Amino acid sequence: MITLLAGLFIKNKEDLSNPRVKKAYAALASITGILLNLLLCAAKITIGALNHSIAITTDGFNNLADAGTSILSFLGFKIAVYGGGSVHPFGHGRIEWIMSIFTSCAVVFMGTALAHTAALAITNPQKPLFSAAIVIVLTLSIIVKGYMYFYNKRIARIADSETLKAVAADCISDSAATFAVLSSTIVTHLTSWKIDGYCGILVSLFIIFAGVKSLWEVLGRIMGKAPDENLLQNIIACVKEHPQVAGIYDLMIHDYGFGYFVISMHITGRKEHCERLNRVAEEAAFLLYKKYHCDTFIQVDYLIEDEALAEKTQTIVNSALQKYGDRLAVDHFRLVESGTHIKVIFDLLYPADLQNQEEDIRQEVEKAFTAESDTYLVMIKGVLRRERFRLHG
Template structure:
């Protein structure tokens, strides 16, 4: 059924990088979610009201909130698919994160209200009438939500959508909640125990948990989370695969919405190479990365002296000192300024973004170790943060 819907309602479904195709996937998932959740919601609310079951009605209201969330997602995908304009040069794709944020907040509000209602039924219990019709509706709901969760999961994976994946997780939680309601009805029919209010509380807690999980997943990209390791590895391997690129450092990746990436990096090249040839190489890499990786990349050129034996020796010495302090540290932009009485070793040290030691203390350690190697050497150190948390090996430190 999922493949049938994709092939018949998503035009050019195989080209997931196309913003229009992405919007079509999002629109299709939202419309399917609206239809399925409204049908389930009306069925449960009707049966719950008919037989005075707060847990069944709570489950129905939860489905109604899911339908409302799908409406929000539908609007979000429509807006996020708009092209860039003069006020939003990076496009509108981050709207998808905002719709997910609204979805999470709405689910929390629904869960809170249902928790209050269920708690009141525990305090003031009312007789619930259970029937086979109620069980049939709940069983159909479990099957429908299982399929919907899988449907969302497939579409969410295809276009890497946090919003659709959140809907999949929410549907999966709904299955657990509905199973609890179903079991409570079976227990009540078999034993006469009145646990409807307690199950309503459990359903409400599941809804609250789902809302918190969705907010956590959505807030991460909004706050600026670490780029995916696979993306970073792909970019590093792609750039380093070109003959003439000696090493790279200071890679930074920015996210302007799902699959909307902008990146900057420093690429080291032989200082003796013709500047026009090196510039042509950089231009080719930027174009190839945009075409093959769908990343808007800007490369800063760093010329490196590779054929000076003394500089290479000092570079290796300094690299060993840094690795001895901490093997998580790397070095780049190494230069040597010689004087009559002393020699300045000028370089940058790259530290992980979560590195605990203060920058000034790290610099003092390096300065001390360099002077111990030779009292006429002075280290001039700049500490950089590694915003992608990967280690790029520098062949000139060996």
């Protein structure tokens, strides 16, 4: 069904790298989710009220909550369509992450409220009525939620949407919860056990868990997550296909939501290849723009290939860090031209317990170079690692 709707309502639906196409897919998934959840909600609340089942009614309100979160998500997707301007130059894609926080909190709140209602049903239990309509509605609900899981998971990959990833996970929880309701209804009908309220508690816990998981994932996205490995390798391959590029450093992908990102990096090479390296930077930026609809900023650094100088500067670094033994490591060490100065650039890898000393360590290294000569400019990038390293050059 989603494929058919995409063909009807999404232009250039095959251009999956286009942020606008990603947003169109996400909006379509939200609209479909709103309609399906409202249908399930109406059916379950009606059946639950007619048959005095708190578990089925609770499950129906869960679908109503899902419809509400889909509405909020849809609004977020529509706002995210707007591009950059003077106030928000990188677009509005991150509004989806903010909406995800609200929807996740709403799901947790709804689950808590339904748990309270189910707890009251335990203290004052009623045996629900049983009918074929209950079995049919709940079975169809499990099938529909399973279908929603698959299309939300698929579109979440297309749109790179945290909200749709959370919705897909919620659909699996809903399927499990509805199966529990169906099981309790059958068990209650075949036995004298009044477990309807307990099943309502179980459904509520599923809802709360889904909300907390969704909140945790979107907060992780806001904090900044590692880029997709395939994307990273494609970017590197695009640049390193030119033999004049000796290395790529400080490659960063700045994520602004819905597939729009900004790439920045340093490439190194010999000064004699300066004209070609500048053309490489321009060509790579253009190719990445055409392929990913992103902006790319590439700085060209010219390496100093003097073995004696490299050995001397590494000795200065090793001496400054000697008192820390093998608890620190130096990586990506390089010497770069900077006018009349020499840039000494490297990554400093350190364990978590030395994090509060990072600035002191940096200053110790800088003082060691200042004492040697004022021609050195030291640039150190601290990298937190939890395992121990041996120092190397």
